[in-house]
Structure formats: structure tokens, C-alpha cells
Amino acid sequence: MLLACVLVLAGCGAGPEPADPDDPRPVVLATFTVIADMAREVGGDRVRVESITRPGAEIHDYEPVPGDLVRGADADLVLDNGLGLERWFEQFVDRSEARSATVSDGVDVLPIAAGEYRDRPNPHAWMSPVAGERYVANIRDALVELDPAGRDVYTANAAGYAERIRQVGEELRADLGRLPDAQRVLVTCEGAFSYLARDMGLRESYLWPVNSDAEGTPDQIASTIAVVRDDAVPAVFCESTVNDSAQRQVAAETGARLAGPLYVDSLSEEGGPVPSYLDLLRHDARVISDGLTGAQP
Known part of the structure; x- marks a missing residue:
């Protein structure tokens, strides 16, 4: 009955529209647009990547809508940032049987310096190109586990993308270095x-x-x-x-x-x-x- 109610309400939320249901590729669902973009770069044409939130949405206090729960149930892999960014994520994954991976695993974490979250991890690690490369490696590993036949594609895509992130990091240092x-x-x-x-x-x-x-x-x-x-x-x-x-x-x-x-x-x-x-x-x-x-x- 709960699933039926969710399906009825699926169109009531503000989340993005799901892609073509007839697409046979594995569905990778990212919690927000930055991770979705990274996953598309690494996954290429072998996976179908969707973002739970739309461009322009605030991610910290996002509240999943019924349609998100349906999409989570249909996903093959869910990617989250972790580090406390998606405060709503635990309740979301509890209702999904999809694999999940936290893309910030292994980054050199900085603590929050003040406020009610003082000393907890600062979640915005992707703003560092160095950490961005770690995100890419974690996405690659998650995709290989999901789709072992695509290992060579994911490995090559991740290597090329990581190099582009590294080059952008050098551009940033030159730009801000002045x-x-x-x-x-x-x-x-x-x-x-x-x-x-x-x-x-x-x-x-x-x-x-x-x-x-x-x-x-x-x-x-x-x-x-x-x-x-x-x-x-x-x-x-x-x-x-x-x-x-x-x-x-x-x-x-x-x-x-x-x-x-x-x-x-x-x-x-x-x-x-x-x-x-x-x-x-x-x-x-x-x-x-x-x-x-x-x-x-």
C-alpha cells in the first residue's frame, strides 16, 4: 500500500523528471548536480546518470519527495557526497535496495570551525581540485563494481577526467596566485x-x-x-x-x-x-x- 501511495504521489514533487524507462543501461542516481556531472564524465555512454536535485537547488536541507523515493528504488547505484552534506540521505537509502557509494571517501577532511556543527567534517570537499580527483577515483571504483564489463571504459574515462581536473587546478593557482x-x-x-x-x-x-x-x-x-x-x-x-x-x-x-x-x-x-x-x-x-x-x- 505504501508503494502504491508513493507511486500515486510521484508526480507531486519538484525533483527532476526520470529518463526513458526503456533505456537498458544501469541507472546511477547522484544526490546533486556536481556529483551527477562527474559520474557522467566517468560513466560515459555505459550508464544513465540522474541527479536527485535540480540545477540551482540547495542541497543541505533538501527534502526528498515521493518521486525521489521511486527513482531511488529503480536505481542500480546511488552516489552521495557524505561528510554530513545530505542530512536527509540516510532516510532516503533506507528505502532503496540500490548499491550506494560515498564519493568523498579518502579525502583529506577539514573540520568546520564554528557553530553547531563545529569540529564535524566540512562537506564541501569537491571545491578542491585535489579532492575532486579522489571523487573521480571513487566513482570509477563504484561503476566498476556495478558493471565489471565496463572496467576499461571507466578506467580510461576517469584517468582523462582526472587529468583535466588537475589542469584546472593549475589554472586556478595561476589565476588566484596573482x-x-x-x-x-x-x-x-x-x-x-x-x-x-x-x-x-x-x-x-x-x-x-x-x-x-x-x-x-x-x-x-x-x-x-x-x-x-x-x-x-x-x-x-x-x-x-x-x-x-x-x-x-x-x-x-x-x-x-x-x-x-x-x-x-x-x-x-x-x-x-x-x-x-x-x-x-x-x-x-x-x-x-x-x-x-x-x-x-
Whole structure:
């Protein structure tokens, strides 16, 4: 009866439409668009990849809809980020018999520095190209386990894709490396750039550590205003999936420019500024560099 109810309600959710049910390829279901893009690069034509969330969706507090549960039941493999990103994931996989793999396994994890999630893993590891290569290796291994006959395809695709990520990482270092020491302060809404800041030698500051109910409190705003004033930060940033009103207040109080948006938790639609993971990394590096050097977008 429960399954029947879920099937009836499947069309009521806001999740993406499922692909052709007559497609015989294994179905790989990723929790959000960044992982889905990676899986498509590694899987190539041998698998059908879908994302639970649409482009532009906020991933932390996403609530699976009935249609998601149906798609999870039909999937052959579910890929999640882990590190506490998908707070809803456990209840989702409990209702699916699909294989699952956590693509962040093995990354060099950074802790969250403040707030209610202090000392828990910062989940945004994909913002580091170095960690991105580990994601690719984990996706490759999961696909090989799912479809051993495709081992050579997945291995070759993963190797080529990892090399492209490595090259983008070198581009980011060159782009952000031109920032003077006094301008190497990255002030964002969410603390989602710890891994990128570590890789690129940036100092990180933010309004809130992880997207939650407590976003843009008076204390957070006052603390961020102090950082921007003390370090004469020329530009502050906010992510595409969150409300930037608190950061606008910081900019108004300090005279800093609100630059961006930056992309973290979601890709854009095809034809948008960041339709792929590699585009996301390049876009954010360019926006950060231009904002902190005063270049006009």
C-alpha cells in the first residue's frame, strides 16, 4: 500500500523528471548536480546518470519527495557526497535496495570551525581540485563494481577526467596566485570554501559555517563587518543557492563590493555560467580574483 501511495504521489514533487524507462543501461542516481556531472564524465555512454536535485537547488536541507523515493528504488547505484552534506540521505537509502557509494571517501577532511556543527567534517570537499580527483577515483571504483564489463571504459574515462581536473587546478593557482598578500581574504556567506582556500593559500572568513536555520544573525554580520574593515577587503561574495541579504548589509556597512555569485552546491542549467564541475571551478576562481583585484566582471 505504501508503494502504491508513493507511486500515486510521484508526480507531486519538484525533483527532476526520470529518463526513458526503456533505456537498458544501469541507472546511477547522484544526490546533486556536481556529483551527477562527474559520474557522467566517468560513466560515459555505459550508464544513465540522474541527479536527485535540480540545477540551482540547495542541497543541505533538501527534502526528498515521493518521486525521489521511486527513482531511488529503480536505481542500480546511488552516489552521495557524505561528510554530513545530505542530512536527509540516510532516510532516503533506507528505502532503496540500490548499491550506494560515498564519493568523498579518502579525502583529506577539514573540520568546520564554528557553530553547531563545529569540529564535524566540512562537506564541501569537491571545491578542491585535489579532492575532486579522489571523487573521480571513487566513482570509477563504484561503476566498476556495478558493471565489471565496463572496467576499461571507466578506467580510461576517469584517468582523462582526472587529468583535466588537475589542469584546472593549475589554472586556478595561476589565476588566484596573482592576488597580493593583502588581498588574499575570501569572505563568503557560507563557509564552503575551506578546501579551495587551503589549496590556493587564501584566508577564509564567512557569515555562517554551514547552511542552516541560523543564517545571517546580527552577531555573524557584525563579526564579518569587522573582518572586512580590519583587512580592508575590497569585495565580499555569496553563493548562488542562498539569500545574499546579510552579505549585502556587510557590503553597505563597509563599502566593499558584493561580487559574484559563486557556485558551490549546484551547477547551473545547460547554457548557464557553470553547466559542469570544471566550469564551476573556473568561474569561481575568476569571480574571486576579479573581485579581490577590483577588476570589473
